[in-house]
Amino acid sequence: MRRTIILAAALGIIVLGLWGTAVIYFDESRLKGIISDRLSEQVGRRVEIVGALEFSLFPRPRLEAREVVIGASGNEDGRAVFRAARVSMSLRLIALLRGDLAPGRIQLEGAVVDLSGSGAKDASSNPLAAIRSSARTLGGRSLSLQDVTFLLPGSEPQSPRRLSVDHIELERFSLDQAVAFRFLGDVGAPPVLEGVRLNGMLYVPSSDERPVRLREMEFGANLAGSETAVAMTGDLAASGETPFRLSLAGGRIRIGESQFDASFNYHGGDRPAADLLLSGGELDWLAFSGFLSERLNVAPVDVLAMISSRVDLRSQLQFDRLGFGEAAVSQARVDLRTQSAGLGLNIAAVFPGGLIEASGVMTGGASHSLAVDVSLAEFGQLLGWLDLPPILEGSGEAQLSLSWGRENGPAFALDGRFDLWDGSLRIAREDSAARVVPFHSFSGELRHTPGFLELPVYELVGGELAGTGWAAVDLSSRELGGELRRSGEMGAWWTLSGSMSEPRLAPLTPPSGERDAEAVEQDEDSGR
Incomplete structure (x- = not known):
């Protein structure tokens, strides 16, 4: 009987305490004031509950507030760093009986968290400092965020970047202890x-x-x-x-x-600095570049050039295979470094039949260019890599200039000079079958124009086809055109025709005017 009386008295005290607490806290304006003051002290910023406030005691104490605003600290009172459409939290019963608020699990919905530092006048706007300051109020608590937008520093102070979050979950958060973290959302706008x-x-x-x-x-x-x-x-x-x-x-x-x-x-x-090292794997640059251009509405090289104007960038990218559509190089190394004129770019890679090195400076403008050096061990392998018939063999080098992005110009342009040594041509003369014709050297100018690859001037030295001329190939039909003027005292003209798979040379009789001009040149040279 005595135990029953003691238990009934204890229950009565608890009920009376809960009832008294409820009477105090059901006064909405008083409750808003208490919560705002307590949170303001803990966060170090002014906390205001603009909307309705609901409090429930059973089955467990719970608090729900609408339109919660946390202002900036110090002299930034006009800027809110946090707004939430809804904040709810469970409360610890024992602490509540003592007249204190001790949140257990906190849930945020429809929040905007400003970590951009726009308009900040002191170091208190440091995002991590703000996170650490707010984190002290979460000690020992679980946190759930739904439909939250973070405003992060952008390229311009008044244009912050947005990070949309579907869900963030923190289990029993505590400073100086590792806790499980989960995030769901999208990146970019x-x-x-x-x-x-x-x-x-x-x-x-x-x-x-x-x-x-x-x-x-x-x-x-x-x-x-x-x-x-x-x-x-x-x-x-x-x-x-x-x-x-x-x-x-x-x-x-x-x-x-x-x-x-x-x-x-x-x-x-x-002057910020960034270092990046990436190695291994395979990347199709054309596909990747096209995707970024479509999503960002700007070319990736322009993005990199813009970054380098603000950040000292040092990066080294190594790929087992670097693709450019159907063509690909292996053991590719790409170095990017900030330079005074823009972003310095150096590329080295292996392709079937040789090595390629390219260098240039990306300025962030509309036009870009690279100086390209090519070392050729087997030119025939290069043709096979480009899905072209191996009509030309030899080893050598080329110094080229690759440009793109010119206003009202082609998608890209390539021009320069090439030299091949100790090689051969597979070609048919007149109506005879194709045969291999060796040469000592083959050199000249090279130019790519929309739909065509041209040799405006070339020279063959050694062998029965020694001479000078020009040539061009239609890249869509792979048809050939051009001329060869044979060396010698009475050099003859030949036409180049056929296709890349079946090139053909045939004698060409020059017009009489050209023959007369040629005779004059011979007389001037000989003095006869």
Whole structure:
């Protein structure tokens, strides 16, 4: 009986305490004031509940607020760094009986979090500093975010970038302890990546001297509007100190079926610097460039040039295979470095039959050009790589200039000079069958124009076809045209015709005017 009385008295005290607490907290204006003051103290910024506030005691204490606004600190009172359409939280019963608020699980919906620092006048706008300051209020709590937009620093102070988040989940968050982190959303506006999934162990230190880390990171997404999957693993670290630093260690990136090892370092300051190392795998540059151009409405080389104007960029990209549509090179190495005139680009790669090296400076303008050096071990292999008949053999080199992006010009232009040595031509003369004709050297000028590959001037030295002339090939039909003037005292003219698979030479009788001019030249030379 005595135990029953004691238990009834205890229950009565609890009920009376809950009833008294409910009476206090059901006063909406009082409750708004208490919550706003407590959160303002903890966050270090003014917290205001603009909309309705609902409180329920059973089955467990719960609080729900509409239109919650957190203002900027210090002298930035006019700028809100956080707005949420709905904030709900479970409350701990024991703390509530003491008249205190101790959130257990916090849920945010329809929030906008401004980490862009636009309009900031002091270091308090540092995104990681803001995250660490807000994180102190989440100690020991779970956090769920639905339909949240983050405003991140953009190229212009008044034009922040937007990161749309479908869902973020943090389990029992605590400073100085790694907690499970989950993210769902899209990246870019319009999205470049869709269905982004990011998991890992998030570590937020209480000290500014230690970095925020996302360990055991697993990232997955699809390129917008395509079936191509993108994935990345590794450890991310970001420092909240000034200057800001970000790094990726032990990175592994997968694009479609290709995989790459990756590492990245970014160091902020008055002149930020970034280092990137990417190696392995296969990339089709034309497809990748076309996708980015479509999504970003600007060419990737222009994006890189724009980045290099703001950041000291040093990167090294190595590909097992680098494709350009149907053609591809192997063991490709691409170096990108910021230079005073723009972004310096150096490329070295192996293709069937030789080596290629290219260098240039991307200025971010409409027109770009590269100086291209080609070393040829087997020209016939190069023709086969280009899906052309091996009508020409030899080893040599070429110095070319590749340009693109010229206003009202062709998609790209190629011109320069070539030299081949100790080679041969497979060609038919008049009505005879094709046969191999050796030469000592074959050199001249090379030019690519829309639909045609031209040799405006060439010279053959050694062998029965020694002479000079010009040639052109129609790249669509692969038909040949041109002329050869044989060397010698009475040099004869020959026409070049047929196709790349069946080239043919035939005698050409020059018009009488040309014969007379030729005779005059001979008289002047001989003095007769």
